[in-house]
Structure formats: structure tokens, C-alpha cells
Amino acid sequence: MTKNEWMDVARTVIASRFIDTIEETELVPAGKVTYQFSAKGHELAQAILGQALRQGNDCATVYYRSRPLVLAAGMTYEEAFAGPLALSGSRSGGRDIGVVHHLPNTRGVTVLPASGDVGAQYTPCVGWAQAITYRTRVMQDESWAGAVAVALGGDGSTATSGFWAALNIATTVRLPMVFFIEDNHFGISVPSTFQTPGGNIAENLGAFRNLRIVDVDGTSPEEADRLITKTVEHVRSSQGPALIRVRVPRICGHSGADNQSYKTQEQKAEELARDPIGKLKEFFARKKYMDDGAWSTFTHEIEQEVRAACEAALAQTQPLPEASLTKAFYDGTMPRHGGLMADGVEPPISSGDKVEDGPRVNLIEAVKRTLDNELSRNNRVVVFGEDVGVKGGVHGATVDLQIKHGVDRVFDTSLSEEGIIGRAVGMAMAGLVPVPEIQFRKYLDPATEQINDAGTIRWRTNGDFAAPMVVRIPVGFSKRTGDPWHSVSGEAIFAHTIGWRVAMPSNAQDAVGLLRTAMRGNDPTFFLEHRAIQDTASGRGVYPGDDYLIPFGVANILRAGTRATIVAWGEMVHRAKSAVELMGADIEIIDLRTIIPWDTETVISSVKRTSRCMVLHEDTITCGFGAEIAATITQRCFQYLDAPVVRIAPPDIPIPYNKGMMDAVIPTIERVASELEILLAY
Template sequence: MAVKTSEDFIKTVDWNKVARLMLTSRHLDDKEENELVPDKKVLYQFSARGHELAQILLGLQLDHPHDAASAYYRSRPLMLTLGLELEDAMAAPMGKSGGYSDGRDIGVVCNLPGDKGPVVLPMAGDVGSQYTPAAGWAQALEYHRNHLENDAYEGAISVILGGDGSVATNGFWSAITMATTLSLPILFFIEDNGYGISVGSNFQTPGANIANNLRSFKNLRIFDGDGTLPEDTASLIHQSVQYVRARRGPALIRLTVPRLNGHSYQDNQSYKEKKQIKKEKKNDPLGKLKKYLVPSRISKKEWDSLSDECRDTVNQTAEKAWNRKDPDESHVTKFVYSDDEKIQSVGGLRSAGYDRPEESETPESEKQRINIVEAVRRTLDSELSINERVVVFGEDVGAKGGVHAATMDLQKKHGNERVFDTSLSEEGIIGRAVGLAYSGLMPVAEIQFRKYADPATEQLKNCGTIRWRTANKFAAPMVVRMPGGFAKCGDPWHSESNEVFFSRMIGWRLAYPSNAEDAVGLLRSAMRGDDPVIFFEHRNLLDAKSARKPYPGDSFVLPFGKGKKLQEGDDLTIVTWGAMCERTLASAKDSGISADIIDLRTLSPWDKELVYSSVKQTNRCLIVHEDTRTAGFGAEISASITEDLFKYLDAPVQRLTMPDIPMPYNINLMESVLPDQHKISEAIEKLIDF
């Protein structure tokens, strides 16, 4: 039962518990700074000294099973308050087994599945990247409560912790936009210590106070105060938490706290004047807590005894943590992708108990041919109809139906909660998708053009490594639809291909269909899968006659990593994908060469077995792709074939690609640099004649 007033809450606070947690955190910092870091038992150390009181008082109020906190690198006091075992807290920065990541990530990069209580979403090492996933979680809370009609989500909130430096980031502003426009149950919890490493708050936000700057924001309640005074801090946090729990809208609380150490252990704070350091030490919340409790609630002797007890516990636990085994080296490559035997604790359809419907790799016979746009639209419609956990969103996907019409009428049929427009922030689109995926939904996000994904790179890369970084505790399966490539003309902004970029993003799968049938099968597999997927839709193929195929049915799926032979031949192997399939087929036909032509269909993973089997028979290989040459995906295929099949080759593996330039706008210029029928035919003849 929620305490009605802040005064009542203060009376219910277990101040002895607050003191124990705070002293434990402080002694933990002391142990690391004075012993473990100098002894090189801890290699990265970020002190929470000065931030503890506010975090502990916040943690005591996160008591809803579906609450989530999105933390940052000074959040260990919060983690301890929410139930993180002290030994795990110490083992993590030592890089020992267990802990947050089983030694895979920096010790302060935290997470907590929270099986029966609040979840701490996996943080990343990037400043500001914690904001948009937490906004996605908040939107998911509303979706579970309203659309899925699950009363268990009533009153749950999402809290985002950040320092004053983080308020300058794209993630912060994107999350503020989502929170205020959608009236999401989010509390922005800003711990303002006056510095971003060595840079003062006045460089982060005008006037050095984000609370003042946001007071005119519509639909955002502002709380601002001192985070070092026990009763005042408890009261202010209680007010802000209860405001958001009551579904009155999002709120931001800014608490001033001292940073009593440098940014990290290596930071000697030479940029601070001595009087500033002295002033901060006088503002230590631990001293103020002691003054608040002693002697009115406990005696000085009891305080000293508690402090000694906490110090002894930290010392003993540090020894236990150090004696843990190092992580198993043979497991370090596990959990890049989903594991059929071990489902992650948080995130995705499988962890939410969703069973995949009946599927078939055999297409149904339907006479009418459809284009890729219609294939995508029908697949989205079908999955939205049978799976209430699917949500589709992006810029212009709602009433407009998408800039390429792939979501036409889906909002009208399935409603605004399930098919919705977003603000113009790719960082926000992908970060939101991560939070939605954590909650057990299947987000299908659209990025309008490949080039527009660049601002979302941080969230995309972090999303792919979530499973590995948390040792399979968390995952964020999603689908990101992304049109690109040339069309009626080219240009550097809408026509970029650059699929190789995503093939190098750890943890992502990458689909690149060349026709409507494959688009249906791969998109459906992606939407039912347990890994994040980039689904590349080539602009020139969206309505191309060559890409039109009959709709293969609502149960049709294609597995990732399974290519397709477009035609069989004996003279050479041609490996290609996307828009180059049509041009390659035409070139092989004109040249009269018996070519084994393979459409990879997916690049992560790619069908190495099919390619190798073909090359072993033909002894020659040509790779054709639209992306630029240097370090394009063709280079990976070429290197693999040369390394593994050198003795089978009668000629060097050849690549035909774009030159290393952006796509030009002028049609003649565009065609002059793209692999075309004539260039492919020449490359075939040259390889045969070698």
C-alpha cells in the first residue's frame, strides 16, 4: 500500500537500513580505491561517493514487480538497495565469474533481472544511452496495462538515472520528447554533481540547471532540491515517485549532490580549486545522515559499531569475490545469438511464453503475383492479427502508411497503440524498440532509409551485444525494416546500401530479400525469432517486375542462413543478393555461360555451405554486389573462399562492386558506377578466360 504523504513516508523509512547500505557502499569505495585498484585487482573504478543517499532512498520506493530502473555507472548504491548481492557487486569490477556479465563487461555496467521485483535494465558504457530504452519500457507498461488489459502493470513506473552531463545527449532529449508527448510513467532522476568529468554543468545546459530549463515543458512535472539532506531528499523523491505512479504524467527530479572523488580512480580532479573540494567534503551526505541519526535515533557507539561491521563485511566479501573462479574461457563466444537450450531471463517473445504458430517452408500456390511492398504489408498485417505482442512504428508509418506505402491501412485496422508514428529521432526509434523488447513485445521499427540509421548507431550496436554482455540474462529481439539502395535515381542520402556495416554489428541478423516470396518468409521468421534483425528492403525492388511473386501464405517462413540457387551451372559460381540478382541472371543468359547463381538472401549468417559446395564444382567464383568495394561483404566471402578452398580454385576469386564513392544522383552517373548487365558479362568472360 502506497504511503499517502511524504511526511508519512519519512516515518516509515528504515533509517538503520539506509545507514547500513550507505556505509556499505562507502566502505566498498574505500576498499577499491585504497587496496583493490592499487593492487590491480580492480581495473576500472567509478566511485558513488556523495551520490549514495538519494539512490538508496529511491531504491526503497521501487517496490512494484514491473518497475524498471535504467541506471548508469555510479548506480551501485541503488543496485545494493534493490537486492544485488554484495559479493556479486565486488566480483563484477574484479572481472570474476557471475556478477552482471560473467566477466565480459566493465564492473559498473550493471543489470538486474529482478525475477520478483524491479528490473534494472542493462546499461551500456555510452553516456545518455540509458534514456530511450527506459522510455520504451514505460510505453510497454502502458501497452500491457491498456491493450493487453493486464492489471498487474497498474502503478508500475520507469525510472532513468543520469548525471548532469547526460542531459546534453540525444538520448535524453529523445526520451523527454517521448515521455511528454505520450504522457508516459517515467521519472527522470538527475544526480547533478556539477561536473561531466572535468566539464562544469554550465557547459551541459544553460544556467547549469536542467530543472529550471525544463519548467516550461508541457506535461512534465519538475522537482528540484538538495540530495544530501535525509528528510528533504526522502520527501522530494517520494513526491516525484508518487506523482508518476498516479499516472499524472512524467516527472523530472534534479538533486544536487557532491562528487567526492574524481570521475574515475585515474581522475585527480586537478581542474578543481582546493576550496571547491573542501566545500564538497563539507556537503557529504554521509556526515549529514550521521548527524540526522545520532544521537536522536541511535547512539554514536551504535553508529561506529555499524560502520565497523559494514567495513568487516566488505573486507570478508572482497576476499570471497577475489577467490571466485575466473570466467570459463571456453564459454566466451556463447550467447552472441539466441540459444535453443537456454532462454534469456528478460526480453523477447520466448521469455514471455509465446509459442510460434505452425510454420512451413513450402509456399502455398497463389496465382496473383505481388510486389515486395505488398509482401511486407501482408506479412505485417498477418503477424499483427495473430500476435497481440507485435507493434509497428516509425516516422510516417501510421496514417500515411509509410514513405514506401508498406504499412498502408495497418493503423486503421489494428489501432494507434499497435501501429504508430514516432518523432524524428532514429536514436529514439531504436532505443524505444529495445525497451519494448525487454517487456516481451515484438517491436517492428522502420528506419525510412539506410543512411538515416546513422544517428541510431549507438543503440543498434548496444542492442546487438545485450545478450552477450549480460551472459544471456537479457535480450532485445526486434525487427528493424530499412529500405535503401538505388531506385529511379541515386543520391548519397536515400540510396546508400552499406549492408556490410550491419553484417559487422555483433548479435544482429541481416536479411536482404530479392523478391516478394523471400521477403515474406524472412520477415515472418524475423518477427517470430529471438534475435534482433535488420530487414533490408531494396528500393529498386519494391515494385520491380522481377521481384514479384505469389504470396506464399500466412505460415510460410524461411530460415536465416539458407541461400537459394537462382539457376544451376558448371562453368562458374556467381554469388550475389538484392537488386544484383536480376542483373546477374540477365548477364549470364546473354553470355551463354553455364553459371551457378546463388542468391544469399541473408548475410548474417550467410550460407557458406551452399557457396562452398558450388565453388568446389565450378572452381571459379564471381561476387557481385552494390555496396562499395573496400571491405564490402564480398571481401569477406572472397577471403573465406580463398582461405578454405584455395586448392579448388582455377582462378582468383573476383568481385564486381560499386567504386568507393557515394551513390551519385544523376541517372547516367549512377548507372556508370553500378554493376550492370554489360559489366557483369565482361567479368564473367574474364573469369572464364583466366
């Protein structure tokens, strides 16, 4: 590094130290800061790393001890204080705890939204790294050439599933990613020997293929500069991954609330002796950059700046309480990062018109044609998942798409749902349109953390970031039978997952219109494809064309009627229809099509006319989405009801394999009909 670059490093290190000290000694005791996480001891290594991340399309995924890096990336001192103080000028506008950072790109590196979940920072970083190769190789965008993605984490985080998922993908696919592991020997109170055998992750990964490993003293200016800078440059030029283990002391508690009772006096003294600031000062003297006097003046000036920033932050207003109710979903304002439009690219335009004379297709073919068409019209769409590439998916929805669109755009992933969804998050924030497939609903379970974090990105970054994507998942029982693993529908959990839209079409035409709308949308979306109608007469329909769109939140009145309303979605729509036909009764059937948002008004106005309502679903009954609909009807049109709203759904048990047993669980046509008789007679 040049002298000027070292001066920048020193500025970041010293400023970070003052910010931590003011928080620890003043703001926490005064009750103004609740979550305080010092980076004392980690500053030098992070500041040097920050200096190395200036390519323009670099990214860093960080954690709560990453403030020095985020300062190096351009966060102001005032923003740094305002975050933990929960004030209006904080990056999250008071929504998040301040140390869970994010920062749009101003100095050549984008700091992706951090998570409070240890280990959740790794797989989104993989997604950005893959987007670097995609934007360079497929989109031929030279501005991305040589960019790197860096994930920062502690020694404890190397024990998480997120770390291993990311490491496995980055090395298997060879991505330009750096794992920057700050080993301070503790995860709160637990020593690193509890996280990995012998306590040294770098040593243990020695046999890992495709991984450059570097072990660095993060308190030594020369060594840290030489090895960190060189390794980042190596990843830039080779576009392959590296892991840097940075040995640092944690000269503070885990957080403001930690009394460090688990450390001996000797350990504390040893940590203090390794303070990188003293070593940086010596280094500056040795290099004749600054003598003692100049260092004191320099330090004093930074202290003044930090102090002024603290005063300015304390003078900020409180955020408006009602602001917390905004930004869960796209509201017309563009994020700085995430999705097409944030990158200045308009999605393809379609009339929305329906073609009436197309071929008759099943649901799988409808999905495949829509994916194919969107891949052709938009070079940012990427389709991936287990068996999605060569085989074309275990359900056949992507057959031949890889041959047509290439291995970079339609590809097989390793068997890691956390990796699939986390990767989609990073790709979305890098301006791609990820459309991952999860093989069956139950197999999304390992990705739960990434799903939950993705949904809240727009909200917790105060609109700075978003992660629009479409997660396609076959759900429900199949044409032949069900079982506990392949037949879960579970849409209620999705409806309860903040920030996600949920579609569940009942037929091929709706699948086309809803999938196209989802792929051009600005929010993460679950697209649930019912297995029983993938290839059945009831699910088939005329292919509505390549421009067909159905807006979310607009239900379909499948059948008009006056005596009762049935609200259903997915396969249950067909059971409702068959039951009504069996009875020959004058009953209205509403196919909800989308669950988030759901078409409240169509349901309410129908129930006001019919005065009786049955909600029919395949997800288990307790807290199923039927409960939401029933509660809304009761609240909005209680006085119109001639009978209580009835919910027909499986009891709270898994779906059995034996067909007869399954029929005892999932509402059959006969059961729906007999429950309707009871409802009409009430």
C-alpha cells in the same frame, strides 16, 4: 518511509561507501581493479530512489555511478566486488567492467543493461515506459498498472542527444518515466555550466510542457525522501513524466584514475561538508532511530559484511577464457528479460509450408501482408516509425495497418532514429516484439549508438538480457535512379555489427518467409528491403501464404550451372540473372538471402564444382561483404579455383543522382556480363 525502510536505505548507503573505499584504497592500488567508479556523495539519493521502485514491473536504466541504486535493487555485495574484479561470479561473468550494471528483477525493479556510452541509457527507458502503457492498456495486464521507468544520469549526460531524444518522446507521448539527474557539478573535469546554460537543467526545462520538474538536495534525508518518493508516486498515478534534479557532491575523482586537479581545495572541502552520510547519521539521531553508539555498531556490522563479501569475491575463480566466445547470439538458453520466450510466451506456430496458388504480389504487399498477419497472431507485436501510422509509411508497407490494429500497435513516431531504436530496445526487454521502420538506410545514422549497444546486450549481460527486434529498412537505388541519401545499401556495416542478423531478400516470396522468421526470432535483425524491387516484375511473386517460413542462413540456388558461380543478394540477383541470360552461359547463381548468417556451405560446394566465382554487390567495394566471401572461398577451396575470385561492386563513392552517372557506379547488367566473360576466359 518507515523506520525499517530507512534502515534499508542506511544499509545501502553505508555498504556502498565501504565498497568504494575498499576498491579505492586496496583493490585499485593492488592492480586488481582497473575501472573504479565511486558513488561517494550520490548514495543517499539513489538508495531512496531504490526504495521507491518496488512495483514489480518498474525499471531503472543506469550508468557507471549507479551502484547504490543497483544494490538497493538486489545486487549482492559479492557481485558488486566481483564485477570490477572481472571474476566468474560477476553478473557479466567477467565480460564487462562491473560498473556498467544490469540486474534481473528480484525486488520489483529490473535494472536494464547499462551502456558505457553516456546518454545511451535514456531512450531504452522510454521503450520500457511505453511498454508499461502498452501492457496495461492493450494487453490489459494489471500487473503493469502504475509501474514506472526511471533513467539515471549525470549533469553531463543532459547534453547528449540521447537525453533530448528521450525527453522529447516521454513528454510528447506522456509516458510514466522519471529522469533522475544527479548533478554533481562535474562531467569528469568539465563543470555543468558547460553542459547547459547557467548549469541548472531543471531551471532551463521550466517551460517544457507535460514535464513535472523537481529540484532536490540529494544530501538531505528529509527533503530527498519527501521529493523523490512523492515524485515517483506522482508519476505512478499520473502516468506522465517528471525530471528530478538531485544536487549531490562527488566526494571522489571521476574514476580511480582521476586526480581531481581541476578542483580547488575549497571546492573539495565544500563537497566533503555536504557528505550525505553525516546528515543521515544526524537524521537517525533526531528521529531516535539510532544514537551514536548504535550507529557505530550498525556501521561496523555492515563493514564486516562488506569485508566478507570482498574476501568471497576475491576467492572466486577466473572465468573460463573460452566463455567469451559464447552468447553473441541466441543459443537455446533463454534470457531472464527480452523477447517473448523470456516472458514465458511461445511465438505463433507455423508449418512453414508454401501456398502455390496465392495472388501475385509485389515486395511491399508481401511485407505488408506478413506484418498484418503477425500483428493478428501475436498481440505483442508493435510496428512503428516515421509516417508508419496514418499514412502507412513513405513506401506504403504499413498502409491501413493502423486502422486494423489500432494506434497503440501501429504508430507514428517523432523524427528521432535514436528514439526509434532505443525505444525498441526497451520494449523488447519488456517482452514486446518491436518492428520499427527506418525510412531509408542513410537515416539510421543517428541511431548508431543504440544499434551497437543492442547487439551486444546478450553477450555483455552473460545471457541475462536480450533485445530481439526486427528493424525494417528500405535500401539501395530506386526503379528510376539513385542519390547519396536514399540509395545507400551499406549491409557490410550491419554484417560487422556484433549480435545482429541481416536479411536482404531479392523477391516477394523470400520477403514473406524471412520476415516471418525474423519476427519470431530471438535476436535483433536487420531486414533490408530493396527499393528497386519494391514494385517490379522481377521482385513480384506468388504470395506464399501466412505460414511460410524461410530459415536464416539458407541460400537459394536460383540457377544451376557448371562454368562459374555468381553470389549475390538483393537487387543484384536480378542483374546477375539478366547478365547470364544475355550471355547464354552455363553459370550458377546463388541468392544468399541472408548475410548474417550466410550460407557458407552452399557457396563453397558450388565453387568446388564450378572453380570460378564472382561476388556481386551494391554496397561499396572496400570491406564490402564480397571481401568476406572471397576470403572464405580462398581459405576453404583455394585448390579448386581456376581463377581468382572476382568482386564486382561500386567504387568507394556515394551513389550519384544522375542516372547515367549512377550507371557508371552501380554494376550494370552489361558490366556484369563483360566481367563474366573475363572470368570465364581466365
